[in-house]
Amino acid sequence: MCGKAIVTLNIGNRKEALFSEPFFHRYCARYGLDFVVINEKRFKLNPNRWKPRLGIHFEKFQLLELFDDYDRIAYLDSDILIHPKAPDIFEQVDEATIGCVFEDVGKDAWKREEEWDKVQALLGKLPEVHRYFNSGVMVLSKWHKRLFDLNLGIPSGRWLDQTFLNYHSRKLNLPVKEISPQFNFLPVFPGWHDSKVRLSQYFVHYAGRKNKSIMRTDALLFREAWGF
Numbered sequence: 001m002c003g004k005a006i007v008t009l010n011i012g013n014r015k016e017a018l019f020s021e022p023f024f025h026r027y028c029a030r031y032g033l034d035f036v037v038i039n040e041k042r043f044k045l046n047p048n049r050w051k052p053r054l055g056i057h058f059e060k061f062q063l064l065e066l067f068d069d070y071d072r073i074a075y076l077d078s079d080i081l082i083h084p085k086a087p088d089i090f091e092q093v094d095e096a097t098i099g100c101v102f103e104d105v106g107k108d109a110w111k112r113e114e115e116w117d118k119v120q121a122l123l124g125k126l127p128e129v130h131r132y133f134n135s136g137v138m139v140l141s142k143w144h145k146r147l148f149d150l151n152l153g154i155p156s157g158r159w160l161d162q163t164f165l166n167y168h169s170r171k172l173n174l175p176v177k178e179i180s181p182q183f184n185f186l187p188v189f190p191g192w193h194d195s196k197v198r199l200s201q202y203f204v205h206y207a208g209r210k211n212k213s214i215m216r217t218d219a220l221l222f223r224e225a226w227g228f
Helices: 015-031 053-066 106-123 142-148 160-171 209-226
Strands: 004-009 034-038 072-076 080-082 098-102 133-141 176-178 203-205
Touching: 004 015, 004 053, 015 034, 015 080, 015 209, 034 053, 053 072, 053 142, 053 160, 080 209, 106 160, 133 142, 133 160, 133 203, 142 160
Parallel strands: 004 034, 004 072, 098 176
Antiparallel strands: 072 133, 080 203, 098 133
């Protein structure tokens, strides 16, 4: 099998997936994409015994195997709603390039800088300073399959899987390019709390527990926009 797929992670029937998956299905149907849900735990990882959920986040590394079936994959977290006017995300970057959105902005940018310091202290310093992307939306291809090999070395810190992808993408010299923040509109961005701004974005990412109630409300408005 070759082609393109939208892939999401939903282990344990997460509530937000009930809101997001109808939009994923319609988006895939519009652009002729397969929709794949990672819903089984494959890795016995518990990097932080105080936060067992961090182990689940590494299940997105099942993408390593999925690249045997697909030439290109766009990974989306399950807490994302898609606007009906959203363009084809695969047209935003070429196959050699990882498409993503940087989240090292605002008052919490220092946390991302701290993650860079921690991972470089543990796994080795990189020759250049790089920006920090959010791994909730990534446009990928078979060129990037090796990035999902856990044997590369797991870091420490707040967002282990995300820092892994940031660090190793640069260490492997994989091209990384920021796509429009409209494809991963995060709570750290200006305008997040303005519903008119938020609901005009292509992919709205309700990262963090406190934003799940906002997602529930917005889902009703997105359904109206899609017409179902």
